[in-house]
Amino acid sequence: MGKPGSFLLAVSSYSSTRVPALIPSTALGVLLVTFAALLAYAGFRKSLHATPLVVSFSLSVSALWWGIGLIQIMVGQGVLTSAEDLRNAMMPGLAAFTMGMFIIGVVGVLQDGVPVALMAFAISYSSIHGMAMYSDSTLGSSAVACNYLIVTIVSLYLVAARALYFFSKQRIALPGAELPNPKAKWSGQAIAPKRNDVVVIGLIVNIVSASVFGCRAVGLTTSLFVGQVPWLGMSAFFQLGVCILSYRSFDNLTATFFGFSSVLRFAEGYSLLYRFWRSEEPIFPIPFLVVFAILFLVLALFMAEKSLADVAYLLLFAAYCVAVACYPNGVFHSSSQGVSVAIYVASALMALAKLYNMKANAKIPMGEGIVKNLLTHLGPFRLRQGKDPHILHTGYSKYADGEVLGHACSVLAAFAITTGVDPRDPRGTVVLPWLVVAGGVLKIVCGLVAFSRGKTLESSIFILHGFMWILWGPTRYGGLCGPARGLRVALGIICFMLLNGFLVFFTLFLSIAWFLYCLTFELIIISFLLDAIDALPVGYDIAATIIVGTVSFYCFLSGLINSTFERPQLPMGGPIVKLQGFGVGSTTCLHLPARRTTSTRKIAGILRNGGVCRIPSDDGYALVAACNQPVAVERVCTTAWLPQRSSLEMWVSNLSQLEPLRCLVEGQLWEVMQTTLAFSGKLLICKGVWLDSFAMGEAAEYMGAAQNIALRIPDCAITTHVIELVSDQLKEAFRALSILHA
Structure with missing residues (x-):
């Protein structure tokens, strides 16, 4: 061009x-x-x-x-x-x-x-x-x-x-x-992350x-x-x-x-x-x-x-x-x-x-x-050594963590409204660019980056706050609403207040810092609400912006320090309310974050001991059990009220785990199978003695139909990681899980 x-x-x-x-x-x-x-x-x-x-x-x-x-x-x-x-x-x-x-x-x-x-x-x-x-x-x-x-x-x-x-x-x-x-x-491409x-x-x-x-x-x-x-x-x-x-x-x-x-x-x-x-x-x-x-x-x-x-x-x-x-x-x-x-x-x-x-x-x-x-x-x-903290241990994301910029933009947008403006010419004070760009556009960008990394709640917070600044920044500081004030003008900001209230509740399960960040942002929304009904007290904006700006600056500084140093760390705090699961004792149903390595290890331990878990896969959540545990496989069938056994599939993590099948399949057909499985295709294979290599035993009765069984490699890093952990910890010949789509 x-x-x-x-x-x-x-x-x-x-x-x-x-x-x-x-x-x-x-x-x-x-x-x-x-x-x-x-x-x-x-x-x-x-x-x-x-x-x-x-x-x-x-x-x-x-x-x-x-x-x-x-x-x-x-x-x-x-x-x-x-x-x-x-x-x-x-x-x-x-x-x-x-x-x-x-x-x-x-x-x-x-x-x-x-x-x-x-x-x-x-x-x-x-x-x-x-x-x-x-x-x-x-x-x-x-x-x-x-x-x-x-x-x-x-x-x-x-x-x-x-x-x-x-x-x-x-x-x-x-x-x-x-x-x-x-x-x-x-x-x-191999060295792409190292060069900008x-x-x-x-x-x-x-x-x-x-x-x-x-x-x-x-x-x-x-x-x-x-x-x-x-x-x-x-x-x-x-x-x-x-x-x-x-x-x-x-x-x-x-x-x-x-x-x-x-x-x-x-x-x-x-x-x-x-x-x-x-x-x-x-x-x-x-x-x-x-x-x-x-x-x-x-x-x-x-x-x-x-x-x-x-x-x-x-x-x-x-x-x-x-x-x-x-x-x-x-x-x-x-x-x-x-x-x-x-x-x-x-x-x-x-x-x-x-x-x-x-x-x-x-x-x-x-x-x-x-x-x-x-x-x-x-x-x-002590600087961070080894694995880049921005690269996820499980799952995959093409982007680094953008929370540092997101919190910095919150600081900028908050302090932008500290200075009062002339109501006759609100555009005469340079406030709009800070609100629309820093508080709006960049926060939405950070929210989308967070969503790509699997941080659904954090991304929802950034995106909601970004749209609030984009919509109500020009309304208040761009003169869009004019001299009109009243409840009709305030209805939109009331909706944002309710939505942010829901996010405040969910941050109770995330961390103290995120909870305080969302909670104090309500002060900013209240400021816009009071201005919409023409009841804003003198000095309220100054107090609100200092509180919100201070909390956001702490989150900004914590993100920088924690991503740069292993020691010292600036704590974000643990969740205020923890989900321990339902039940007591050995029957407790745990709720674990899927993208943490410690969580996948716990899931692998439960499966190894004959438990049943529900984990994310490439086409939704799936109910899983280790294939060498007949009681667990039967529980999968009874728990989900299967209409037919053919709904139960066997998933493996890589092609090398299907070596027991190679002696039963001709060369060209084996290549077709490899190609199909490599692209997450599903294969129906006749049952036979090759199932004994996976130590299924009585569990084979519940797998697939009477004469065949469905095989697939899931296109999800979390699922395949769990399969590998189960097989590595058992140190036996089988390397598979029986999976039920839910």
């Missing part, structure tokens, strides 16, 4: 003096945005499978097309009317991508990525010529068009090389084409957002206005994507940082967009920014485990929040704009170092491992 976008810009630049324009601004913008979306999708799909250089280049080009495309749409719709407006809108993005593409080009030359380096240098030089063209109206756009034409030609060469490689059945490979290698792809390819694009879009305010500080632009919102909006959405993909790479700290930075970019974009509605500058709430600086500071301390360079980089963002808080007009003051210049330089250096170190043998020193080695020699501290 880089080829058509570059070709469009080349044609547009060559015909810039033509009246009317060969390609109208609106059409050019729509096409660029379309190609940018497709290129971003391709870049994110290639992460962890292609080289980091290709991923970074693809996503950077997509980000550039997004910004230019949206600005061209604004020109076509009459939002940007003068040449000065177009100059102020384009200059920050061109200054940023001049640096970003130059970094990619340098790394490409050093790491033999010649085609990518050539295209990156061409785009960087076109951005330089574009800056010169907008600064001096006497300069033409031919140089810009020429560089984009170079990108088009190189892209055509790469497309031709791929096509020739494919149609020649991998016999003809043109030089420098970086053709796909199936073996390399699989090896890349999208960090570089996150740093490059940080350069873009810092450039918007840094250009104002150094005099490259004359004003901050709505024409620069596309760059900030693009940066915010890209950093949100980097946050999600960092969880996919099991990089929890990096995901938290880019979640924080995306919140900042949305707020900066909102502040510039507000000036499109009103001429005055919006006011930034001081308590929120102070708390945000503290969160950046705490996260920087834990980033020391990765590298000292990351610590210094995050401290710049803490300083930026402090600089914005020092003056009511926030980002429009020169102090915060000066810090933006420092962030621009630091982001460029970090992008260069991280992109180069991903593939280089001799790496650029970033202070990696210094603090980690220091902590290993300190008695009170």
Whole structure:
């Protein structure tokens, strides 16, 4: 998709003096945005499978097309009317991508990525010529068009090389084409969790957002206005994507940082967009920014485990929040704009170092491992060793734990409403971005990540609270409800209060910290309720937000400490009410969390001793018994009131456990059986002496029909793990469970 976008810009630049324009601004913008979306999708799909250089280049080009495309749409719709407006809108993005593409080009030359380096240098030089063209109206756009034409030609060469490689059945490979290698792809998948390819694009879009305010500080632009919102909006959405993909790479700290930075970019974009509605500058709430600086500071301390360079980089963002808080007009003051210049330089250096170190043998020193080695020699501290705490012991999840970011967003959203707003113009105080993005969007993202990890209750809490902020944040602080107050306005928030009350009850069975978090959130809901009926006491918001923010900050700090250190630990507390099960003594029916290794061991022990259990499987819950326990198998039949015995199946955990069948089956049929079972298919096998190898004895009478029995391998890690534990603990020939679907 880089080829058509570059070709469009080349044609547009060559015909810039033509009246009317060969390609109208609106059409050019729509096409660029379309190609940018497709290129971003391709870049994110290639992460962890292609080289980091290709991923970074693809996503950077997509980000550039997004910004230019949206600005061209604004020109076509009459939002940007003068040449000065177009100059102020384009200059920050061109200054940023001049640096970003130059970094990619340098790394490409050093790491033999010649085609990518050539295209990156061409785009960087076109951005330089574009800056010169907008600064001096006497300069033409031919140089810009020429560089984009170079990108088009190189892209055509790469497309031709791929096509020739494919149609020649991998016999003809043109030089420098970086053709796909199936073996390399699989090896890349094997190390995927160890590498985070999208960090570089996150740093490059940080350069873009810092450039918007840094250009104002150094005099490259004359004003901050709505024409620069596309760059900030693009940066915010890209950093949100980097946050999600960092969880996919099991990089929890990096995901938290880019979640924080995306919140900042949305707020900066909102502040510039507000000036499109009103001429005055919006006011930034001081308590929120102070708390945000503290969160950046705490996260920087834990980033020391990765590298000292990351610590210094995050401290710049803490300083930026402090600089914005020092003056009511926030980002429009020169102090915060000066810090933006420092962030621009630091982001460029970090992008260069991280992109180069991903593939280089001799790496650029970033202070990696210094603090980690220091902590290993300190008695009170012990870092986590061995298995990653974000990887589940049983079950499977493609994402790291997102609870740290979820609790941090609760802190931000709570302190955002500490400062009062003018009821005549609630949008004049920058509150909406903190509520909608931090309290809403990011909490829903954390809830979905928690759901993928099997944390149903935690995900329900995050998602409910996220929707509450998204719906009622704009209603109260966006002026949607207007002056109307009363019970009719409050009905919706009453529903949220009831739903949160149900979650408070269920957190009694989870932990003390989660119970307090849900319980104190009722104070926030009550605040919205009192405001809806126009009965909010003075000072209530301050007290409520301090309580909720303190509890959420404790949960945030506990998540960071417990995921980083084995000692010390910050306790979350056990469940207030414990489910011990029904019955007494040996007849107690236990309730155990399925995703804990200790629980699966207890279940395996019960089955080994002739018990009956109900466990999760790939198609619901199933009633199970060890197949060498005839009494237990009979209990399965009688407990579920089976209409027919054929409903009872035998499940095994892997193909090697069916070796007793091999002597009874011909070669090709055995391969068919293996293929069918490997994809969780069901096989009906005639009963015979091979059942004796599983030590069934009298239990065989209850298995399947009179002449055959159903075999299957469940597609559920928990079920197969239980089967393996039962077989390993018994240390006998049989390795199977009889399973009844419930």
